[in-house]
Amino acid sequence: MADTLTFTLDTGAGTGDVVIKLRSDLAPGHVERITDLAAEGFYDGVVFHRVIAGFMAQGGDPTGTGTSGSSKPNLKAEFSKEPHVRGVCSMARTANPDSANSQFFICLDDATFLDGQYTVWGEVTEGMDHVDALPKGEPPRSPGKIVKATVA
Template sequence: MADTPETLTMTLDGGDVTIKLRPDLAPQHVERIAGLANEGFYDGVVFHRVIPGFMAQGGDPTGTGMGGSEKPDLPAEFSKEPHVRGVCSMARTQNPNSANSQFFICFDDARFLDGQYTVWGEVTDGMDLIDALPKGEPPANPGKIVKMRAA
């Protein structure tokens, strides 16, 4: 579709993170993330699971890792795209078709996830802000998304 957004701007306390969207890999997931972002769904949502050397996970409005949006879960859109530093991918349960609103951003090489999680974007600017998120499962004082919008 012609009006597919190309980027997502995630504002954190320290500034903006720019994510290049990848509708070529996961059109339904890009549409979901962009749609939820523009509805304000992610505003104020915390990163509830931040594991050094692995990834930062957020997108759950309850902040527990157990919640999601009211929209139906998405069918998997797995690709051969590698899970490397800066890659944005969808979190899910053991069911491959259970991605909803939660996502994670890789801090480092996590290629053991390749082909099992849906890659939908890549951080092009502001990765230092992701690196600076408070660590923990959950962090004592979790970092939060101030605002997130697709354009």
């Protein structure tokens, strides 16, 4: 069943993975995109290029700069009433609401000022401590990375 899929990130911490429950009930198009990209190995080796303490950790840009995405077309926004609270995963985008592509962020703390403006597609169910431990910065001096991303 699609709503029980998980997106698992091996961050190379050696102590476990970050497991994200995919929310196809909220954002079926975004969940499909993340599933496709993970299956293609797109996220493997990609860094968390922007990590702001008390706010969020952002990754998903193959260049590590925060200015790029996949070669796939941008996605139409799938905004919901789901709150941006600690552990929620949402898509990054430009000022254009329909510009999400491959970049995403994980909320390190409640960020409800983002509600209704970004597409929520998942929530961390295990390994939030690994997200908390990512090196901070914009970009971090030695950024944390996704060693391997899988969907099951």
